[in-house]
Amino acid sequence: MASVTISNVQKNYGAMNVLSAVDLSIADGEFVVLVGPSGCGKSTLLRMIAGLEEISAGEIKIGDRVVNDVAPKDRDIAMVFQSYALYPHMDVASNMGFSLMLRKTAKELVLNRVGSAAKRLGLDVYLQRLPRQLSGGQRQRVAMGRAIVRDPKVFLFDEPLSNLDAKLRVHMRTEIKALHQQLKTTSVYVTHDQVEAMTMADRIVVMHDGVIQQVGTPLELYDHPANLFVAGFIGSPGMNFLPAVVARQGNKVSAELTDGQMIPLRPELKVEDGDRVTVGIRPENIEVGTSAALKAKIEVIEPLGLSTQFYTRLAGQQVCIFAMGRTDRGPGDTIALGIKPADVHVFHGKTGLRLS
């Protein structure tokens, strides 16, 4: 096992800058998820750690060793690909034992390691099968098995669950997490799915346009998003955003929406009267039916049984509200919304950075 240290790493394809000055240190045994929309550079960063992409500038260390010029096979890493990249002409046992065989490991030891990995993943009855004779979930497990028989310093996962159906994805998510808790191998996991990131990560790295937006534990990112992008990316249903102007009257601070309605803000917030801001409120932080002054019109109601989602129109913006239980209201009704000042995230109107 080992830490991974990424210092000032850049990647250019010709004149195009894909990653700019990325700094990140991943502790020994940590499970870090790189998340972001497609094209944000997360896969490129992972492939640079793997040695599949050259590093244009900067330095990547695995443990204490700089690996910039080390071949993938000598980095002591294992990677699980999105397509699984199983060798179609080899059976499950050979697929899993291939790396050990190339390292001229004794046959008995290979059988042993493959056997125990297969057992752990529930693949022991499939060892003689070819990849094409397996289901998607089983192939995914073989790819995992191929990684764990190596007992590498670092596991790299490149969207390993995106080819599975929704149910299996949830299942494999917990399995990967359980596996990590057993093996405690440093893991870097790339996904575009923020739910995967939230559920699996010790720490999440949110990336956008080749720049790290924020690094933190799932709840840190959820409760204190550093900017509009992170705020909008993390959480499902997503945070509601409303453009507003700050109105400060003595000790009382509020945000005036475009239709004149006011949302109360925390008085200690460092904003001035007249500042343009974007107000962010999570759907579950809006209370329906209180006596507060905010009024919104219901457009769509989604009853989920356990909870209800309201899509309302407030100051010309669509605002999603997540409420537990059920409702007797219907589309077209006007409802009163209650929002606590502590639950309101305020972002700079121009830069989108969080204001505290």
Added chain:
Amino acid sequence: MVMQSTAAGLPQNSGGKGAKRSFSVAFEPWLYLSPGLVLLLLVLVVPLIFGVSYSFRKFSAFKSEYVGLAQYQALLHDQVLGQALMNTLWWTVASLVLQFFLGLGLALLLDRDFAGKKFVQAIVFLPWAVPSFLSGLTWAWLFNPIVGPLPHWLFALGLKAEPTNILSDPATAMWGPIIANVWFGVPFFAITLLAALKSIPGELHEAAAIDGANPWQRFTKVTLPFLAPTIAITVMLRTIWIATFADLIYVMTEGGPAGSTNTVATYIYVSAFKTLDKGYASAVAVLLLALLILYAIVLIRIRRSLVRYS
């Protein structure tokens, strides 16, 4: 429409008309297939039957007569045919091996990116577009010391004692058509193998690189198993084409000198159109057909044992 009528033709009652109905059920699909079957019979099977039937006859200027197996008995004692069989083997194996390995090399080169790749690709595939008679003539001239440079180059390099035509020496004559054939046939392997190479997912090479395979191991453990089905089928097709390919040899040497480049294919051609012994030519052709079918069966068996995945 077809689906509907097939469904209507399915057994609906098992009453007294059952036998008649089951016949029409069995017959109906063949009716739909009949245009294709008739076409296949006319185009493939009928000419083949005629060709084979010629081998049981003896042709002379204005008539032909049935001679049973006499043509085949003659085959057994034909010294020229024996030599032609050996020449065919040599011509086929040498052409095939050189075409395959050069084609594979070119395909591997063209599978990576470099400046001017498109241009090189076009040049590589060009010989395929040249008519075989033209390439035969061109190569014959190239080997001719009066108009071609090759004998002089070979002499200058010290490979030949004198700048003579290799086509006029029975010991070396076969190399002429073989070289021309290699030039002509390399693009076939390059194109098909390149297409197969392109179909290998890049992630497999990356996975192998991470698993610890060096370039040679990646080639033998990932690339070759992927190419194996294509290799098996192209080698089979190419062998059959080369073994029956008479144009180049006929244009360059007409099977000479002293029968040293006479293959079964040129022998058939000469027998049929120069000696006008069509019956005998047919018998030789049937022999060649039988040998090639045998070869194809063996190769298909090998392919099946090689290819365990789809």
